[in-house]
Every structure is written in C-alpha cells, then in structure tokens.
Amino acid sequence: MAARSRGSGPQAAAAKLKGAGNELFQHGRYGEAVGRYSEAIGRLQESGAKWPEELSVLFSNRAACYLKIGNCSDCIKDCTASLELVPFALKPLIRRAAAYEALERYRQAFVDYRTATQVDGSVQAAQDGMNRMRKVLMEKDGNNWRDNLPPLPSVPVAFQHNWRPNAPGNTGTGKTTMQQNGDVTASSSLEQAKTLKEAGNVLVKKGEHRKAAEKYTASLHLNSKECTTYTNRALCYLNLKQYHEAVQDCTAALCLDPKNLKAFYRRAQARKELKDYKGSVADLQEMLKLEPSNLAGQRLLNEVQKLAR
Template sequence: MAYVDYKTVLQIDNSVTSALEGINRMTRALMDSLGPEWRLKLPSIPLVPVSAQKRWNSLPSENHKEMAKSKSKATTATKNRVPSAGDVEKARVLKEEGNELVKKGNHKKAIEKYSESLLCSNLESATYSNRALCYLVLKQYTEAVKDCTEALKLDGKNVKAFYRRAQAHKALKDYKSSFADISNLLQIEPRNGPAQKLRQEVKQNLH
C-alpha cells in the first residue's frame, strides 16, 4: 500500500518532500474510505535497519541542505492550502474525537486525532490550543509553546492559548515570557482567577 511505502521512506529520511506530501494525501483518502479507525486496517510498517538510516545520514551536508529547503517549501505549501468544505467538516469531527479522548485521559491518542484534524484543516485555533493542553500533560513543553503560538496567530484573543503557553514557559523556566502571556490574557479577561494565581507564582521567580 502506498501509505506504508511512504512511511518506510520517511524512516530513512523524514525530509523527503514527495513522501511528506504523499502521507498527507493518503491520510485524507484513507479517512474518507475507511473511516476514523483507518490506522487499524493497515498492514504493519516494516522497520528500516539503522544501518540504512546511518548510510543516508552520512551523505554530504549539501544534500541535507537541499532536502531541508524542500521540506520547508512542502510545509509552507501545506499551511497555505485552502481546505475544502469537506476537509473542514472532517477536521471538526476529528477534533471532537480528540476532545472525547482528552475527557477520558488518553492524551497521547488525542494528540493523534488533533494532528489528523490539522492535516485536513489548519485554520482552527482551538485545535492547536487543545493539542497544546495534551502536550502540557505529557510534559512536552516546547511543543505546547509551538501549538499555542500557532493558535494565537489564528486568534489573537484565544485565552486558553495564552494561559497554556504561560504554563509551558513557566515549566521551561522562561518566567519573563510566561509573565508576558499572563499579562496579555488579563487584558482580555481581567477577572480570570487561574491567570491571576499563575501571575503571582511567576512573579515570585522574576528577578
């Protein structure tokens, strides 16, 4: 199956543009044809020997630079893609499935659902801030910061994104950035109790 082939290629080099684009296309197609549990219906993905990965990594640095440029262009193209109405609906359904998994405490699986949702449509601020919550719970603070930043690009008044990024910055001991996020949040919601409490905690660590 093409999806398995693409995943195998990405084990060797995760910057191959055609494989990245193929994965995105196949994910949407498989969700259409097999439904939300499409991953369970696929054959297992063969493991690529570490030696093969090392051989690829030993290629001249110029080749890696070119691959990095291609990867960057592919990422930009994906972000700039305008989703269809069908994609937006699929994204909504997947986000809701992610929300249900969060309620059950299954944050790792929820991240997968939110990621699939963002492949369909990356225009929903709440999907990024919801995935950021999962990253916070799993103590992946840098990823949480990135998702909150994306959420705020889409909605500059996303209070949850400000709060979660402030929490992540605090965990990373970046108290100045954390305090700035809380201050921005309190300009939007001056009476936000959790934010006021977090501000006091962060303020104690500012020098």
C-alpha cells in the same frame, strides 16, 4: 511494435528485477535482494532517461535491505538518494531515521522522524521514534536540547498527508489528498476535520492525551485555520510534557485569534515549565489585560513571579 518496445525497455526490465527483489526480501534473503535492486537501478541509470519515481522506490527498497542486515551507512546513503528524487517520501524518511538511531546519531534521527510526522501525523512509527529521540536528547543535552538540532525542514502543504505506509512504493505525485480525489470537496474535508477534532475531545476527557494529539494533528492537516484545535492539542502536549510543541501550538492559535485566553494561559504554562519566566509573565499579563478577573491567570502569575525572583 511500440508496445513491444516499451515492454522490453529498461523500465520493464527494472520492474521485473524489482519484483524479484521484493520476493527475495519477503523471504528474508536481503543480500540477494540488494543485488536485484542494484541491477534495476543500473538499468534505469544506464538508459539515460529520467525515471525519478521508479528510482526513488528502488533506492528506498535497497535501503530497507541494508537496514535489515545492519549496514546503516549504506541505508542512509540510499534513503538520501531516494529523497532527492522524491522529496518527503515517507518510507525513506523513516528508514533513514532508524539507521541514524542505530548509529546513535540521535539529532538527525529526531529531525527525520519529526519530518515524517509533518508528512503524515497518523504514522505511529514516526510518532514513537520522535518521542524516543526527544527523551534521549533531553537526557543527553538537557532542556536546551533543541538548540543542538540540525535545521528542521518545513514540509510544504502539497506534500502533507499524501503518503500511506502500505501504499506500493509510496511514491505519490506531490498532489494533496484533495487534489488526488476529485470527489472530495472542501466542505467534506472541513466536516472530516471537525469529526477528528471531536474524536480528540473525547479522548482528552478519557485522559488519553497522546491519542488525542494524533486526532488533532490529523484534523489540522485538513483544516489548519481552526484555532481551538491548536489550543486543544497544546493541552495534550502540556500533559505529555512536550512543552516546546505546546508553545508552538499556542503561538499558531494566537496568530489566528490574538485575543485567545486559552492560548495565552497554556503558552504561559509551557513557558513556566521551560523556565522562560519572562515569557510566561508576559503572556499572563496580556491575558489579564483581556480578562482582569481571571483567577487561574492571577494565581499562575503570582507563582511565576515568585519563581522569577
């Protein structure tokens, strides 16, 4: 009896409607799919029970339909509802970012794309979107474009690297990858982080800095205490002209190793490009205190001091 009751309850009815919506979506019948997802949402909400993960997926799916038919405002509303139920879910983050971008709300789009890269740095759509928005905002607002951004949320570690683009529903449980897979030990994660870092090093030597940065990002998801991974990614960001990100990575490296010469030098390079000459000089002076004979540091210091005048 209990099994029959569950099978005929609101959750089962919603699942059936969701399946019908998915099929309609796959055939490009987006308006009809909206109707099925809306019915499913209504069934769950009317039941009075709490179905956060199921509702989050349904709102995200309906948002995908709205995005396809150009109803960006309703797409944003549904993605926001989805994220309120399951914070930092990847699909609604990227869909909302795309809708913001279509509406030329580039600052909000950048924040969502950037947040998505913090959740999972391997998702190319998020990386590409963030880079597009950065370019647009730099053209629009100049070098100080970041000053006009809405607050950037900090993604808790528990939500990082959980979401996979092809995972059904993309809901997850809020557990880390290591918690989800009991057979993955801390040592194997460190080994994987090392392998990813070495892959990044190979790509740097080939001049493929964007791909290398992605490898370093994936490595840092597994081991955020490796100083050289931050300085290596900072080098990539310098070559990609992502100077703010380079500064952030060098600062993270210096928190782990306050005497790291590469971190001081690369942060000085980035600050020079950002026209923060005072900060650049301070970094180089600290570096030369540690290694007075460093010729590269001396040359850059002379160059920045001339610019500062």
